[in-house]
Amino acid sequence: MRAFAELLDRLVLSPQRNAKIRLLVDYFRAAPDPDRGYALAAIAGTLSLNTVKPAMIRDLLLERMDAVLFQYSYDYVGDLAETVSLAWEPPAGSVQTDIPLGAAIERLQRTGRAEVRSVVRDMLDHLDTSARFAFLKLVTGGLRIGVSAKLAKQALADMGDKDVAEIETLWHGLSPPYLPLFRWLSGEAEKPALSTPAVFHSVMLANPVGEGDLDALDPKDFAAEWKWDGIRVQLANIGGVRRLYSRSGDEISGAFPDVLDAADFTGVIDGELLVGGTARTNRATRTFADLQQRLNRKTVSPKLIETYPAFVRAYDILFSGEEDVRPLGFVERRALLADIVERASPQHFDLSPLVPFSSWEELDRLRADPPDPVIEGIMLKRLDSPYTPGRVKGPWFKWKRAPFNIDAVLMYAQRGHGKRSSYYSDYTFGAWTAVDGKETLVPVGKAYFGFTDAELEILDRFVRDNTIERFGPVRAVRAEPDFGFVVEVAFEGINRSTRHKSGVAMRFPRIARLRQDKLPRDADRLETLQAMIEAREST
Amino acid sequence: MKPDALLYPAPKGLYCPIGDFYIDPVQPVERALITHGHSDHARAGHGQVLATSETLDIMRIRYGDGLCGTSQPIELGEALVFNGIEVGFHPAGHVLGSAQISVRAGGTRIVVSGDYKRRRDPTCAGFEPVACDVFITEATFGLPVFHHPDDRIETRKLLTSLAQFPERTHVVGAYALGKAQRVIALLREQGYHEPIFIHGALQRLCDYYQSQGIDLGELRPATLAAEEKQDFRGTVVVGPPAAFADRWSRRFADPIAIFASGWMLIRQRAKQRGVELPLIISDHCDWAELTETITEIAPAEVWVTHGREEALVRWCEIKGIAARPLHLVGYDDEGE
Numbered sequence: 103m104r105a106f107a108e109l110l111d112r113l114v115l116s117p118q119r120n121a122k123i124r125l126l127v128d129y130f131r132a133a134p135d136p137d138r139g140y141a142l143a144a145i146a147g148t149l150s151l152n153t154v155k156p157a158m159i160r161d162l163l164l165e166r167m168d169a170v171l172f173q174y175s176y177d178y179v180g181d182l183a184e185t186v187s188l189a190w191e192p193p194a195g196s197v198q199t200d201i202p203l204g205a206a207i208e209r210l211q212r213t214g215r216a217e218v219r220s221v222v223r224d225m226l227d228h229l230d231t232s233a234r235f236a237f238l239k240l241v242t243g244g245l246r247i248g249v250s251a252k253l254a255k256q257a258l259a260d261m262g263d264k265d266v267a268e269i270e271t272l273w274h275g276l277s278p279p280y281l282p283l284f285r286w287l288s289g290e291a292e293k294p295a296l297s298t299p300a301v302f303h304s305v306m307l308a309n310p311v312g313e314g315d316l317d318a319l320d321p322k323d324f325a326a327e328w329k330w331d332g333i334r335v336q337l338a339n340i341g342g343v344r345r346l347y348s349r350s351g352d353e354i355s356g357a358f359p360d361v362l363d364a365a366d367f368t369g370v371i372d373g374e375l376l377v378g379g380t381a382r383t384n385r386a387t388r389t390f391a392d393l394q395q396r397l398n399r400k401t402v403s404p405k406l407i408e409t410y411p412a413f414v415r416a417y418d419i420l421f422s423g424e425e426d427v428r429p430l431g432f433v434e435r436r437a438l439l440a441d442i443v444e445r446a447s448p449q450h451f452d453l454s455p456l457v458p459f460s461s462w463e464e465l466d467r468l469r470a471d472p473p474d475p476v477i478e479g480i481m482l483k484r485l486d487s488p489y490t491p492g493r494v495k496g497p498w499f500k501w502k503r504a505p506f507n508i509d510a511v512l513m514y515a516q517r518g519h520g521k522r523s524s525y526y527s528d529y530t531f532g533a534w535t536a537v538d539g540k541e542t543l544v545p546v547g548k549a550y551f552g553f554t555d556a557e558l559e560i561l562d563r564f565v566r567d568n569t570i571e572r573f574g575p576v577r578a579v580r581a582e583p584d585f586g587f588v589v590e591v592a593f594e595g596i597n598r599s600t601r602h603k604s605g606v607a608m609r610f611p612r613i614a615r616l617r618q619d620k621l622p623r624d625a626d627r628l629e630t631l632q633a634m635i636e637a638r639e640s641t
Numbered sequence: 642m643k644p645d646a647l648l649y650p651a652p653k654g655l656y657c658p659i660g661d662f663y664i665d666p667v668q669p670v671e672r673a674l675i676t677h678g679h680s681d682h683a684r685a686g687h688g689q690v691l692a693t694s695e696t697l698d699i700m701r702i703r704y705g706d707g708l709c710g711t712s713q714p715i716e717l718g719e720a721l722v723f724n725g726i727e728v729g730f731h732p733a734g735h736v737l738g739s740a741q742i743s744v745r746a747g748g749t750r751i752v753v754s755g756d757y758k759r760r761r762d763p764t765c766a767g768f769e770p771v772a773c774d775v776f777i778t779e780a781t782f783g784l785p786v787f788h789h790p791d792d793r794i795e796t797r798k799l800l801t802s803l804a805q806f807p808e809r810t811h812v813v814g815a816y817a818l819g820k821a822q823r824v825i826a827l828l829r830e831q832g833y834h835e836p837i838f839i840h841g842a843l844q845r846l847c848d849y850y851q852s853q854g855i856d857l858g859e860l861r862p863a864t865l866a867a868e869e870k871q872d873f874r875g876t877v878v879v880g881p882p883a884a885f886a887d888r889w890s891r892r893f894a895d896p897i898a899i900f901a902s903g904w905m906l907i908r909q910r911a912k913q914r915g916v917e918l919p920l921i922i923s924d925h926c927d928w929a930e931l932t933e934t935i936t937e938i939a940p941a942e943v944w945v946t947h948g949r950e951e952a953l954v955r956w957c958e959i960k961g962i963a964a965r966p967l968h969l970v971g972y973d974d975e976g977e
Contacts, residue, residue: 108798114908115917121806128805167785168959174952175786179907188786188906231788517886523898523915524890575913 103229104200105133106141107236113247117519122249126257130284136204139279142258144240146251149278151210153243154222156182162223163189183242187235192227199228204279206237252350262287267304267491270351274301300343302351303420303428304491305336305372308481308498315499316462323486325432326457326465328472329479329500330415331390331595332376333397337414339365340424346375357399360407361414364450367442370421372489373414373454376476380413380452387415387476389638390609391597413450416443417481420489428489435489469501475638478594479503505592506608506634508533508626509617511543512587515565516576518550525558526565526577529613531589533604535628543581544604544628549591552612560616561587586622590615596634606631642747644775644942647726650967655753655777657744660726662691664742664753667971674728676755677739678703678818681972691715693730695738695853699818702845717766733757734768735924736819737850743771751775752938758923759930760792763826764819764855768934776940777967780948781925782903785956789903789927795920796827799899802918803875810873810893811918814882814900817843819924821879822850824901825857827922828877838863838873840880840889865892885915903927932956947972 109129116122126145130138143149163186164172172189179185192198206225213221222241226234239245255273259266264287275296276283285291334349344362346355355362358375377393379385388410395410396402419439420428427435443453457480459465469480479502487497510531518527528550532543553561564579564587571578580586592614599607606628648657654666662672669686676682676692678699683692685704690697694714701708715721717740720729730740735756742753752773759768782789803811815821821843828837836859839847847860863878872894880889882900890896900916903923911919926934931953935943943964945953950966957964 111908112918115911115919117917121917124805168955170955171785171952174949174955175784178784178949179786180909184908185786188788191785231790517915519915523896524886524888575915 103203103206103233103236105129106137106144106203107232109141110236110239110245110247111232113249119253122253123257123260126249126254127261130257130261130287134202135281135284136279137202138284139281140204140207142254142280143278144245145247145249146254148251149207149240151207151240151243152213152215152218154218154241156242158219158222159183159186159238159242162186162219162226165223166191183238184235186226187231187238190226190231190234196227198230200230200233201225201228207240210241250350251352255351258283258287262289268293270302270304272296272301273351274345274347274353300338300340300345300370302336302338302345302347302353303370304351305334305349306418306489306491306498307493308483308500309493309495311482311499311501321459321461321465323484324482325436325485326459327417327454327481327483328457328474328477329481329502330374330376330387330454331476331478332374332393332415334372335375335414336370336372336420337361337365338370338421339368340370340421354397357396357402358412359402361412361450364447367446368423369419369442371414371416371439371442372418372420373416375412376415377410377412378476379411380415380448380450381455382448382452387474389476389597390595411449413452415452415454417454418489431486431488432483433485465501469503472503477503502594505594505614506596507590507592507614508630509588509620509624510546510591511581511622511625512561512564512579512589513543513545513581514576514578515561522558525562527558527562529561529589531591532581533626533628533631534623535604541583543622546602546604546606546628546631547591547593547608547611549611549613552592552614553616557613557616560618561589561613581622583623584621588617588620588622588625589613590617596631596638598635604628604631606635642749644749644751647746647749648744648751648753648775650969654969654971655967657723657726659746660723660728660744662723662728664744665755665972667969673709674742675700676733676742676753677735679736679756679816682755685709689713691721691728693717693738693740696740698849699738699846702849729771731771732766732769734759734762734765737765737822737853737855739765741768741771743773749774751777752940753777754779756781756925757934758926759934760789762823762924763830764822764850770934770938773938773940775942775944776935776938777944777946778931778935778953779925779972780931780945780950780953782923782927783931783945783949783953785928785952787903787906787927788929789906789923790921792827792922793831795901795922796824796831798918799828799877799920800831800833802897802899803877806897807875809895809897810875811877811899812885812890812893812896813877813879813920814885814898814916815879815902817881818846820901820922821881822847822855822857823924824920824922825860825879826855829856829858833877834858835876836861838876838878840878840884842881842884843879863892935962936960 112125175189176185255269256266258269282294286293336347338345346358348354376387378388419435422438443451482499484497510533513532514530515526516528518525530545530548532545568580569577591611593608593611595609597607653668655664663670664674665682666673671688673687674691678696683700685708688710690709690712697712715730717730717732727745729743733739733741733755744751750773752771756779757768815824838861874894897917899918901920901922904910905919905921943957945966946969954964
């Protein structure tokens with residue numbers, strides 16, 4: 103458990119993706135089976151464990167600690183698991199040993215409800231401080247260490263010098279503690295055979311259209327489709343097993359039983375998961391905010407399904423029946439896809455329509471003014487392109503609708519992490535509005551990228567030279583009508599928010615340009631943002 | 642004699658009216674007895690200063706020759722008498738030259754521990770318990786959550802990281818007096834013999850430690866000569882913690898932020914400061930050492946100075962030991 107605890111401690115504090123991967127790879131290489139497999143499961147969220155309520159952990163500590171001292175400690179530390187792990191005093195004579203992670207998990211899995219309390223107490227007595235913390239995080243559920251399943255899979259790929267697509271394909275056919283997987287990755291065995299047929303296949307991704315990319319290309323070689331603002335999914339129904347996966351291979355079947363029930367065809371299709379009505383039912387596609395009501399759930403109520411009906415707008419097909427059709431060209435695949443969608447439930451499936459165009463200029467005009475507010479751009483697909491996993495440059499492009507822009511005033515800055523730890527690189531910006539008849543800046547969002555290194559130097563210098571107040575790691579900077587720093591903020595969308603004081607929440611905001619030519623009084627108003635929301639809601 | 646008549650907290654610090662001296666006063670006074678060289682305990686501007694010769698040297702390095710009117714060195718284990726009050730200096734184990742100060746009159750003895758620790762420290766003399774009626778203790782880490790791990794485990798983390806991330810600069814934040822030298826000495830003990838690069842603020846204190854026979858190995862300034870293309874990858878650089886946030890740290894290749902402090906035990910503290918590799922190395926006692934020291938000395942009364950007084954006072958209450966907080970102001974209970 104000690105090595106796992108050390109890994110968690112390092113992962114929590116390492117901001118860099120590559121550093122996290124290296125820590126994971128080194129751990130996977132060094133740790134024995136089945137510990138590393140259980141660690142992988144804990145990190146990737148596939149570990150099933152009877153979890154323990156925080157109140158029980160607290161009670162266990164209070165069995166041997168003064169309540170007043172506990173309260174002082176908890177107030178100071180702020181995290182229950184951490185407080186208990188640090189303040190826990192094993193009884194005199196008990197020996198702290200390095201209980202293997204696998205043994206600890208297997209013991210918990212064998213433990214019945216009635217004995218949980220004494221088993222947890224016993225484990226706490228025999229683990230050291232750092233391992234106690236890892237153990238408590240495991241049993242209370244939720245490591246929250248900033249590592250996604252996707253990142254863990256990348257580490258596995260690096261460990262075995264494999265392509266991550268191979269790991270993703272295998273992933274759902276395997277289960278903790280992943281012994282065959284690690285044997286394969288360390289070169290001791292053949293690649294594990296797939297036991298579940300409806301596995302995830304890595305999706306084909308598009309590159310953004312860059313400056314001059316289209317000049318050399320002939321519009322006649324490409325098909326265009328709208329890019330919808332939902333989430334990209336893969337729907338599989340093979341060998342009687344139905345599964346819905348997100349783009350990164352996370353299974354989300356539990357949240358969309360309506361879609362899975364309707365998928366009565368055999369094959370694997372690729373599409374956009376959306377909420378609302380399909381084109382075939384002639385009802386409107388609803389916004390991403392509505393789709394969010396259905397995401398990140400293990401189960402859904404019939405009421406939720408009725409209020410937020412989900413459907414798949416089909417883009418492509420990977421398997422027709424049991425036949426792998428990925429080597430076929432786009433046009434041939436699309437014919438097979440059209441055939442399947444045609445026969446599938448009209449409430450749950452429609453075919454992403456092609457956008458006719460004859461020149462890039464014409465397509466650019468369409469992109470700037472799409473017919474539906476839930477469209478976020480255009481996809482370009484070479485007519486002869488096979489379905490290739492990953493982001494290969496050339497066959498597919500995405501051409502996003504121009505982002506929204508506002509001019510906002512820099513209000514607060516916070517130091518960044520890692521390479522940026524000596525820079526004030528996380529910025530909170532505000533827009534003007536009248537509060538009690540007085541023009542006031544209200545924070546409307548936060549951004550920590552979009553600028554160049556040279557621009558970061560400029561922003562950092564401004565923050566250091568114009569700090570008016572400090573709140574821990576945050577600095578407030580001068581922001582007055584005639585003195586301050588104006589930044590142009592670009593963002594992909596905007597929604598109402600009850601969580602933010604300003605009542606608005608931007609999607610994907612970033613600093614597009616520094617506007618040293620502008621004074622804060624020239625910056626935009628909150629009303630401009632509210633109008634953007636209303637404009638979208640009224641279409 | 643009642644202890645309160647011998648020593649009591651006054652606005653300028655702990656005051657002994659019969660001997661007419663202060664211990665670690667926070668404002669300029671006529672006569673000051675100083676426990677150790679950290680700037681919140683050893684301030685400039687007093688008339689007469691009594692401290693160990695190391696503490697006086699450190700004060701001279703920090704404040705120059707004009708640090709006080711006159712100074713008088715007193716060695717650990719030595720005693721002096723002021724107007725019938727016997728004053729003794731005893732090792733505190735905190736930093737080089739650090740002392741506990743005992744004050745005795747009429748059969749009553751009070752020990753002012755200053756800042757202290759019980760762990761072995763290759764850079765200073767270890768703490769010696771002194772029997773007394775009143776033990777005045779700090780409580781910087783006076784909460785039951787504080788259990789400092791073995792410092793060898795902590796320094797090994799740094800060595801492991803150097804092997805794991807050889808392309809990154811390992812920038813260690815450590816207080817300029819005591820902690821920096823201890824971390825360097827611990828690394829040397831663990832077999833790390835590469836040159837260690839230090840921030841300018843550490844130079845004179847490190848030189849001083851070396852002159853006192855404490856081997857810190859080869860130290861080089863972490864400065865950039867214009868013609869050099871040195872970017873410090875794979876090296877250990879030690880600087881004061883504040884230098885992290887400073888433009889100073891930008892010269893390093895992909896720096897990994899490390900901080901050596903007892904506070905690093907609390908994960909959120911490390912995260913807040915942007916520390917990537919926390920090293921829990923403290924020059925203070927942890928909870929177990931504070932409570933064990935009180936048990937060992939078994940004073941009639943415990944007075945608690947700075948830190949988390951309320952928890953330590955509560956512990957004494959539970960154990961049936963008379964205890965009270967002194968509410969002294971001016972000591973930095975965060976600085977470590």
